[in-house]
Amino acid sequence: MTRQPKLLTRMFAHLALLVLVAVVLYPVMLVCKKAFEPGRDFALSASPIPHELTLDHFRSLFGSNGEHLFVRQALNSIVIAVATTVVGVFISCTAAYALSRFRFPGRKAGLTTFVVVQMFPATLLIMPLYVVLDKLGLLNSMTGLVLVYSTTAIPFCVWTLKGYFDSLPRELEEAARIDGASPWMIFREIILPLAKPGLAVTGLFSFMTAWNEFILASTFMTNESHYTLPVLIQSSVGQFSTQYGVFAAGAIVTSVPVMAVFYVLQKYLVGGLTAGAVKG
Amino acid sequence: MSGLLQRQLRDFAVAAGLAVVIASVAFVAARNHDVIDRQLALAERSVAALAADGEVLPTVHGALIGPAISSPKHPELRHRNLRDHGAWRLLAGGDPLHPDDKLFYDAAAHFDREHQPFVELLRDGSGRAMAATAHGSGPAAETAVAITEPASPAGYPLLVMIGVLGLGGALSAAGALVGGRGARVGAFVGAFAGIAVLAIPALLWQSWFAALVIVVVAGVTAMLQRAGLTNKLAHGLVRDRVAVSFLAPAGLSMLALVAAPFLLGIGLGFYDHHQGTWSFVGLHNFIEILSGNGRALDDPLNFWFILGVTVLWTMCNVLLHVTIGVALALLLSRKWLRGKGIFRMLLILPWAIPNYITALMWHGMFDGQYGAVNSILHGLGMDGVSWFTSWTAAFSANVITNTWLGFPFMMVVALGALETIPKELYEAAAVDGATPWQRFRHITLPHLRPALGPAVALGSIWTFNMFNVIFLVSGGKPGDSTNILVTDAYRWAFERGDRYGMAAAYGTIIFLILLLWNVFVARIVRSKGDDDS
Numbered sequence: 120m121t122r123q124p125k126l127l128t129r130m131f132a133h134l135a136l137l138v139l140v141a142v143v144l145y146p147v148m149l150v151c152k153k154a155f156e157p158g159r160d161f162a163l164s165a166s167p168i169p170h171e172l173t174l175d176h177f178r179s180l181f182g183s184n185g186e187h188l189f190v191r192q193a194l195n196s197i198v199i200a201v202a203t204t205v206v207g208v209f210i211s212c213t214a215a216y217a218l219s220r221f222r223f224p225g226r227k228a229g230l231t232t233f234v235v236v237q238m239f240p241a242t243l244l245i246m247p248l249y250v251v252l253d254k255l256g257l258l259n260s261m262t263g264l265v266l267v268y269s270t271t272a273i274p275f276c277v278w279t280l281k282g283y284f285d286s287l288p289r290e291l292e293e294a295a296r297i298d299g300a301s302p303w304m305i306f307r308e309i310i311l312p313l314a315k316p317g318l319a320v321t322g323l324f325s326f327m328t329a330w331n332e333f334i335l336a337s338t339f340m341t342n343e344s345h346y347t348l349p350v351l352i353q354s355s356v357g358q359f360s361t362q363y364g365v366f367a368a369g370a371i372v373t374s375v376p377v378m379a380v381f382y383v384l385q386k387y388l389v390g391g392l393t394a395g396a397v398k399g
Numbered sequence: 400m401s402g403l404l405q406r407q408l409r410d411f412a413v414a415a416g417l418a419v420v421i422a423s424v425a426f427v428a429a430r431n432h433d434v435i436d437r438q439l440a441l442a443e444r445s446v447a448a449l450a451a452d453g454e455v456l457p458t459v460h461g462a463l464i465g466p467a468i469s470s471p472k473h474p475e476l477r478h479r480n481l482r483d484h485g486a487w488r489l490l491a492g493g494d495p496l497h498p499d500d501k502l503f504y505d506a507a508a509h510f511d512r513e514h515q516p517f518v519e520l521l522r523d524g525s526g527r528a529m530a531a532t533a534h535g536s537g538p539a540a541e542t543a544v545a546i547t548e549p550a551s552p553a554g555y556p557l558l559v560m561i562g563v564l565g566l567g568g569a570l571s572a573a574g575a576l577v578g579g580r581g582a583r584v585g586a587f588v589g590a591f592a593g594i595a596v597l598a599i600p601a602l603l604w605q606s607w608f609a610a611l612v613i614v615v616v617a618g619v620t621a622m623l624q625r626a627g628l629t630n631k632l633a634h635g636l637v638r639d640r641v642a643v644s645f646l647a648p649a650g651l652s653m654l655a656l657v658a659a660p661f662l663l664g665i666g667l668g669f670y671d672h673h674q675g676t677w678s679f680v681g682l683h684n685f686i687e688i689l690s691g692n693g694r695a696l697d698d699p700l701n702f703w704f705i706l707g708v709t710v711l712w713t714m715c716n717v718l719l720h721v722t723i724g725v726a727l728a729l730l731l732s733r734k735w736l737r738g739k740g741i742f743r744m745l746l747i748l749p750w751a752i753p754n755y756i757t758a759l760m761w762h763g764m765f766d767g768q769y770g771a772v773n774s775i776l777h778g779l780g781m782d783g784v785s786w787f788t789s790w791t792a793a794f795s796a797n798v799i800t801n802t803w804l805g806f807p808f809m810m811v812v813a814l815g816a817l818e819t820i821p822k823e824l825y826e827a828a829a830v831d832g833a834t835p836w837q838r839f840r841h842i843t844l845p846h847l848r849p850a851l852g853p854a855v856a857l858g859s860i861w862t863f864n865m866f867n868v869i870f871l872v873s874g875g876k877p878g879d880s881t882n883i884l885v886t887d888a889y890r891w892a893f894e895r896g897d898r899y900g901m902a903a904a905y906g907t908i909i910f911l912i913l914l915l916w917n918v919f920v921a922r923i924v925r926s927k928g929d930d931d932s
Contacts, residue, residue, distance in 0.1 A: 124735070132730055133737065139727070140745045143803070146760050147748065149771055165774030214649035221642035224635065229646070236657055238917055240864040242885050243909055244657070246892045246902045247664035254428045270656040273649055302641045331753035334866060338893065342525075349755055353871070356759055363763055370756045381751040382744070385811065 154367035176368035188343065189351065189369070196347040196373075199261055199268070200329040207269035207276055207325035208318060214273075215280035216306055220292075230281075237274035241267065241335055252339060259342050267339075268329040276321040279387070283317030284310065320387040323380050330377055348373045407575035407586060408568070410629050411593050414620040415567060418597035418613045419560065425601045425609035426555065434550045435520055435528070442530035443518045445545035450534045460499055461545040463534055464490060464507040479507060499546055506531045506544045526550045559600055567593040583625075591621040661910075668904035672897055684904035699880035700887075702908075709863060709883040712797070716862045717855060719802045724809025725847065729839075731810075732817045743814070750807040758871035761800040765872070786873075793873040793881045801868045805861075809854060816850035817843070856920040860913065884909050 148167040154176055156169035180189050218230060241248075248267060249258070257263030287310065295305050311318070333349035340346055346354075352369040355362050445455040455461040462483035470476040481490040481503060490507075491500040502521070506529055509517070516532035526549050534543040574589010594617035601610040623629050636643055671680045691701040698704060727746060731739055749757065764771040765786040773783035786796045820842065828838050866885050869875065875882040875890070882890065888909065892902035 129735055136730060136742050140742065143746060143748055146764060149764065150760055165771040210648045210652055213645040217642045217645035223639040223642045235917065238860050238913060239910065240866065240885065242864065242866045242889065243906045244660045244664060245889065246899055246906060247660035247667060250899065251660055251663065256427065256431060266656055270652050273653065277649065331755065333755045353755060353759065356763065366759060374753050374756055377753065378751040385747065
């Protein structure tokens with residue numbers, strides 16, 4: 120057993136951690152304060168304590184302008200994120216199962232492809248995607264965005280799910296096969312119910328990918344009523360208007376749900392993210 | 400004989416499917432092009448009619464817009480009058496606002512600025528076209544503006560496609576039915592001709608490129624068939640049909656939305672885009688990028704400068720992430736520490752916040768006049784920093800933001816790795832009288848490596864591509880000098896005169912750099928892993 124260090128060292132360690140926690144919390148507190156404090160400031164000022172409390176920023180966010188733009192864009196975001204989740208998880212769970220259970224020529228190449236693709240951000244493809252979507256008339260359309268998002272999420276989802284399927288015992292499948300079940304039946308009736316936790320993690324990851332994305336959405340959507348929430352929030356502190364109050368209110372409304380999800384899931388995220396990088 | 404026919408028709412069906420997709424894409428593109436041309440022509444004709452005091456079609460919204468008149472009380476406030484449907488009214492004065500009024504106002508302002516008749520497609524993606532020209536002359540001249548309805552594009556020519564497919568199938572089958580000594584040649588010619596026929600609709604829509612691609616597909620199919628590769632492939636697919644059916648959805652969508660744009664991106668790098676037209680320029684974009692195009696090495700638009708900034712940016716961040724992350728993980732793994740769970744939960748907060756929000760938040764805090772960072776500096780008796788006017792300050796602002804949001808990942812990874820170290824090792828080391836540094840160097844570090852290696856690899860690639868922080872915190876300021884490669888490529892495409900070709904060439908170069916880096920990192924990670932096992 121290593122000896123306990125001196126009291127002074129221990130106090131210093133606690134103090135250092137407290138300072139770091141303060142550095143982490145301070146910007147977040149500024150945003151919270153801004154959201155509840157009246158006034159249209161040009162920046163986030165220093166004091167984390169509001170003089171006065173108001174819900175004005177939330178009110179103006181939720182559509183005092185009569186058009187309910189925020190509600191509209193929140194709906195866009197929800198629809199796009201849910202569709203991305205469904206499409207992304209469906210597409211990747213079958214692929215992950217094949218890569219986990221079957222041996223066929225090109226399997227290794229397939230796995231490597233998913234790793235390599237995961238390394239390249241959609242931002243790099245933004246220009247050719249813009250041209251493709253433009254030609255297909257899918258600019259300014261939710262379908263286009265959902266397709267792009269779910270493909271971006273596939274590599275991560277495939278790797279995470281493959282890891283999950285690998286950890287499931289094969290005996291059940293063998294028993295089912297002897298009883299004459301077809302591969303699809305085994306997948307549907309045995310594997311999918313067992314893999315529910317893994318599916319939940321990948322699903323929520325796809326959801327977060329779509330929910331938090333801003334640059335593709337702002338490039339492919341030119342019409343305000345088609346914007347998603349990140350685009351709205353970004354434009355509230357953009358070049359032509361600086362409304363940090365509205366930004367702060369919007370930031371709280373959009374990020375609190377995904378942050379809650381993140382805290383539940385973060386254990387699984389690390390495994391999925393690093394698995395792809397080593398095993399390739 | 401029937402086996403041969405079967406093979407021929409099978410190969411035809413696959414290749415024809417591909418050809419139909421290509422032809423359909425060509426059709427949609429040609430149709431959109433056609434619709435745009437018609438809309439522009441309609442807007443132009445309508446505005447000419449308005450200028451000559453004529454009538455416009457009922458589907459076109461035409462209006463005459465008066466000059467901007469200053470308000471007597473507030474000369475800086477100006478309004479315009481507008482006449483549509485036969486009566487004058489105040490432009491943008493109605494409540495609710497007429498949906499086209501903003502367009503009319505902008506068109507009149509645009510025309511006043513340039514005094515040139517113009518016709519353009521509206522940028523809102525509705526497919527409407529707008530034209531403007533002068534009506535009358537002198538200071539009281541009005542502007543005639545016409546906006547067309549959204550277009551209704553032509554339907555898909557299903558009959559043409561079915562007819563061509565039938566013809567191709569027949570040709571293909573006829574080739575397979577040639578008997579005797581000509582059998583092999585017959586099958587080859589039939590396979591080629593049957594598929595090549597599908598280039599006809601593409602030719603009808605004047606998509607020479609699509610037609611060429613279809614002919615190439617035909618040639619490749621015929622040659623593959625001749626070499627027996629289509630048979631081999633078909634048998635492989637039948638043998639592994641379960642695996643293939645499970646992989647198909649992911650494979651197809653990756654093909655359509657990753658592989659296709661990727662190849663297109665590489666191709667577009669060889670073109671130059673100027674005001675809506677593409678021209679082939681060969682390697683010109685690449686040469687312009689890699690040679691720096693005569694710009695000095697410290698010019699922010701010089702590729703090598705940006706590459707230098709990107710590499711420096713990646714190294715600074717990864718170094719800070721790893722150092723802070725590992726240090727915190729070591730602290731948090733001490734037995735005597737109180738409130739471990741709470742510390743851990745609070746410290747990963749930056750990772751939970753969507754990174755565009757983090758970036759905007761720090762952008763607000765770095766504001767020179769009202770920002771929190773400068774207020775704190777003042778409070779400490781220091782001078783405020785004008786964060787986005789010097790390169791060092793702006794770059795530091797970016798790094799600070801990214802460090803804040805990036806260290807929790809490394810911390811969590813390191814914490815996970817520390818948990819796997821058996822306590823006995825430390826006890827044995829203590830018995831042997833090892834110093835804390837020796838324990839860290841010979842026990843902790845080797846156990847951290849296998850987990851940190853991949854995390855560092857991943858982190859370096861994330862940071863290399865960290866678009867949001869650069870784009871939203873410094874935005875490249877001052878004068879584009881803090882851009883990294885991905886944000887600079889974006890600016891070529893969407894902010895520096897739509898130079899899509901240039902941006903595509905940038906994308907290709909970034910891809911090659913990342914690929915090299917990947918191979919390099921994968922090798923290091925793997926060899927380290929082998930050492931330890």
